[in-house]
Amino acid sequence: MGEIERYDISEEWAHSGIIKAGDFCFLSYCVGNIGGTIEEQINGAFDQMEKRLAMVGLTLESVVQMDCLFRDVWNIPVMEKIIKERFKGKYPVRKSIQTEFAHVGGKEGLQFQADAVAYCG
Secondary structure, eight states: OOOEEEEEEEEHHHHHEEEEEOOOOOOOEEEEETTHHHHHHHHHEEEEEEEHHHTTTGGGGGGGEEEEESSSSHHHHHHHHHHHHHHHTTEEEEEEEEEEOOTTTTGGGGOEEEEEEOOOO
C-alpha cells in the first residue's frame, strides 16, 4: 500500500484540504469570496481548488469528479458557464446538490462549495 499525503491541513477545523492517496487526490471544502455574488463564489471555489491542486503539481484539467453544493441549485447555469471558461474542455463528471450551509454569515454568506477527485497517477 502506498503512502497517504495530506496537504493544506487545518488543526482548527480538523480538516485536510487535499489528500493524495495512490493515483487520486481528494479535495474538500473548496470555497472562496464568501459573501460575494454567486459568480464570485464559484470562481473563488475554483481558485482555491487550483491552489490546492498546484500543491501536488496538478491543474483543474486533472479533476475527474466534482460534487457541487449550492444554497440555490437554480444557479447551476452560472456554474456551467464558469466551468466552460476554466476547465478548457476537460470537464469532470459532477453532481449538484442543494443544501443549507452551516457557516458564518448565514443565508447571505456561503452560497457554493465544491469537493473534487483528481487523477494524479
